[in-house]
Amino acid sequence: MTTIVVIGGGYAGLNAVKSLAKRTSADITLVNAHPDFVERIRLHQFAAGQQLRPSPLAESLRGTGVELVVGRVTAIDPARKEIDVDGRAIPYDTLVYALGSVADDHGVPGVAENALTVAGLADAARVRDLVPAKGTVTVVGGGLTAIEAATELAESHPNLHVRMVAGHAPGSRLSANARQHLDRVFRRLRIEVRTGARVAKVLADSVVLTDGDEPATDLTIWATGFRVPTLAADSGIETDHGGRIVVDRTQRSVSHPDIYAVGDSAVARIDGQELRMACATAGPMALYAAGAIATRLKGEEPKPFAYRYYLQCISLGRKDALVQLVDAMDRPKRTVFTGRFAVVVKESIVRGARWYAYR
Numbered sequence: 319m320t321t322i323v324v325i326g327g328g329y330a331g332l333n334a335v336k337s338l339a340k341r342t343s344a345d346i347t348l349v350n351a352h353p354d355f356v357e358r359i360r361l362h363q364f365a366a367g368q369q370l371r372p373s374p375l376a377e378s379l380r381g382t383g384v385e386l387v388v389g390r391v392t393a394i395d396p397a398r399k400e401i402d403v404d405g406r407a408i409p410y411d412t413l414v415y416a417l418g419s420v421a422d423d424h425g426v427p428g429v430a431e432n433a434l435t436v437a438g439l440a441d442a443a444r445v446r447d448l449v450p451a452k453g454t455v456t457v458v459g460g461g462l463t464a465i466e467a468a469t470e471l472a473e474s475h476p477n478l479h480v481r482m483v484a485g486h487a488p489g490s491r492l493s494a495n496a497r498q499h500l501d502r503v504f505r506r507l508r509i510e511v512r513t514g515a516r517v518a519k520v521l522a523d524s525v526v527l528t529d530g531d532e533p534a535t536d537l538t539i540w541a542t543g544f545r546v547p548t549l550a551a552d553s554g555i556e557t558d559h560g561g562r563i564v565v566d567r568t569q570r571s572v573s574h575p576d577i578y579a580v581g582d583s584a585v586a587r588i589d590g591q592e593l594r595m596a597c598a599t600a601g602p603m604a605l606y607a608a609g610a611i612a613t614r615l616k617g618e619e620p621k622p623f624a625y626r627y628y629l630q631c632i633s634l635g636r637k638d639a640l641v642q643l644v645d646a647m648d649r650p651k652r653t654v655f656t657g658r659f660a661v662v663v664k665e666s667i668v669r670g671a672r673w674y675a676y677r
């Protein structure tokens with residue numbers, strides 16, 4: 319019997335493993351560093367003091383026949399077709415790589431020592447524990463995660479002074495309508511937005527900006543994007559400059575055809591454009607890859623992966639959100655939805671993502 323090992327039990331890995339269990343009669347193992355599925359797209363809420371629903375992977379996998387190994391993958395040996403999990407060798411015929419991503423410090427000095435992130439459960443828990451009741455929290459970054467973190471913290475901690483620092487206006491890739499709404503929300507939540515200068519260094523009680531200014535801060539949250547672990551590149555699997563596995567149109571590694579990569583760890587392209595690291599792309603990639611593996615096990619060739627974007631959803635605390643309609647290539651259209659309707663849409667998508675992966 320063929321052996322499939324899926325590494326990483328996030329949105330991509332868990333979707334892949336569930337689908338493989340339904341579609342194949344292979345021996346399937348899921349390896350994940352934590353015993354729980356982490357709803358990563360709620361980590362800014364968790365950092366702001368809200369609870370996450372308990373989600374043990376063992377519960378999710380009950381009745382599927384999938385073996386769960388809780389441990390950290392430390393090496394992949396593609397020549398021997400085995401992985402190392404905390405010193406234990408696990409062999410595979412097919413490997414599905416779904417190790418996700420971590421916060422990217424872009425090499426800025428002081429981030430590791432003096433800043434926290436909301437990119438992983440342990441980091442977000444530290445933010446939750448250390449966020450002061452009063453004082454200043456500086457959120458570095460102007461992308462969607464920075465916006466979600468800043469608004470959530472400002473709403474949950476009304477006595478806190480939340481400051482965003484970004485080289486460009488937050489949400490600069492959104493439409494003009496969306497940016498206008500963001501400005502209104504930042505004013506309502508009294509979030510200070512500083513643009514035009516980047517953070518050159520993070521100190522224990524201030525951030526040093528490229529324009530020479532050095533605003534004081536009680537806590538710094540680094541939210542300037544994600545990068546992937548170096549494990550794939552270190553194992554000799556072909557990756558791009560950022561360490562994401564280069565795959566063909568069937569999510570299969572271009573250097574190792576018995577390895578598939580899905581989610582943030584894979585650099586998949588549709589019509590030449592890289593899919594962005596997102597829960598919205600991770601799930602479809604994973605379901606597709608499971609189908610491709612099942613098809614090949616039957617001796618047939620799968621159709622290439624197809625994907626199109628419809629919208630981007632951004633939470634702005636619990637009382638507001640932004641739904642930005644986009645075209646198939648993720649370019650913003652004029653239409654945005656805000657307020658209660660957008661909150662319902664965003665919440666339904668977040669719940670749906672959990673339901674689909676975890677059930």
Ligand SMILES: Cc1cc2nc3c(=O)[nH]c(=O)nc-3n(C[C@H](O)[C@H](O)[C@H](O)COP(=O)(O)OP(=O)(O)OC[C@H]3O[C@@H](n4cnc5c(N)ncnc54)[C@H](O)[C@@H]3O)c2cc1C
Nearest residue numbers: 326328329330351358390391417418581582595596597598
């Ligand atoms: C605060 C926040 C808000 C977000 N909001 C959105 C949003 O609204 N919409 C959206 O589309 N995306 C959002 N994202 C991005 C989204 O969370 C990721 O793109 C998505 O989680 C990627 O799924 P994945 O399965 O590839 O990785 P992950 O969900 O990160 O899962 C990777 C899994 O691999 C495990 N793992 C890692 N290394 C090892 C190892 N060495 N050994 C064993 N296991 C390992 C991890 O423990 C984890 O379980 C958000 C991210 C954050 C942090």
